[in-house]
Amino acid sequence: MNLRRGITFAMGSVLLGSAAQLGMRWSMTRLPSPEHLLTSSIDPAAVAVVLGAILAYGVSMLSWLAALRDVPLGRAYSLLSISYALVYLLAASLPVFNEAFSVTKTLGVALVMLGVITINSRPARAPERRSAS
Numbered sequence: 001m002n003l004r005r006g007i008t009f010a011m012g013s014v015l016l017g018s019a020a021q022l023g024m025r026w027s028m029t030r031l032p033s034p035e036h037l038l039t040s041s042i043d044p045a046a047v048a049v050v051l052g053a054i055l056a057y058g059v060s061m062l063s064w065l066a067a068l069r070d071v072p073l074g075r076a077y078s079l080l081s082i083s084y085a086l087v088y089l090l091a092a093s094l095p096v097f098n099e100a101f102s103v104t105k106t107l108g109v110a111l112v113m114l115g116v117i118t119i120n121s122r123p124a125r126a127p128e129r130r131s132a133s
Contacts, residue, residue, distance in 0.1 A: 001069070001070045002070050003070055003071060005070055006066075006067045006068075006069065006070025006071035006076070007067070007070075007071060007079070008067075009063045009064070009066040009067035009070070010063075010064065010067035010071055010076050010079045010080075011079065011082075012060075012063040012067075013060045013061070013063040013064040013067060013080075014079060014080060014082050014083045014086070015086075016056045016057070016059055016060035016063060017056070017057065017060040017080075017083050018083045018086045018087050018090070019053070019056055020053040020054070020056035020057045020060065021053075021083070021087050022087060022090055022091065022097070023049045023050070023052060023053035023056065024050065024053045025091070025097060026046075026049060026096065026097070027046040027047070027049045027050040027053065028050075030043045030045075030046035031043065031046045031047070031050070064076075067079075074119065075119060075120055078115065078116050078119040078120060079116065079120070081112045081113075081115065081116050082113070082116060084109065084112055085109045085112060085113050088105060088109050089109070092105075
């Protein structure tokens with residue numbers, strides 16, 4: 001068991017999941033609503049980004065499974081919260097998403113990050129594998 005490898009996989013999962021979330025948001029603002037799907041033109045780039053985001057979610061899940069082999073669940077699960085902060089910061093920073101910063105959202109993200117830091121500040125041991133007998 002390798003804690004560093006596990007955290008690397010967990011962070012890869014966070015980055016892929018965040019990218020997928022942003023890609024989905026971008027695409028959904030460019031695709032017609034379900035009731036107009038058959039009568040409206042469909043942007044091929046938006047469809048490609050949706051498919052890429054679905055693939056990113058899949059690879060993110062595989063990366064998450066790899067992380068769980070080496071990182072205690074309590075620590076690993078807290079790392080997923082980084083995705084909330086990352087998506088918020090990118091969505092509010094990049095003009096393409098037309099999102100805005102707010103004091104309450106920023107404070108909430110800061111509290112989430114403080115929780116992640118608190119949970120991960122103590123030394124962790126990699127989980128022991130149980131032998132099958």
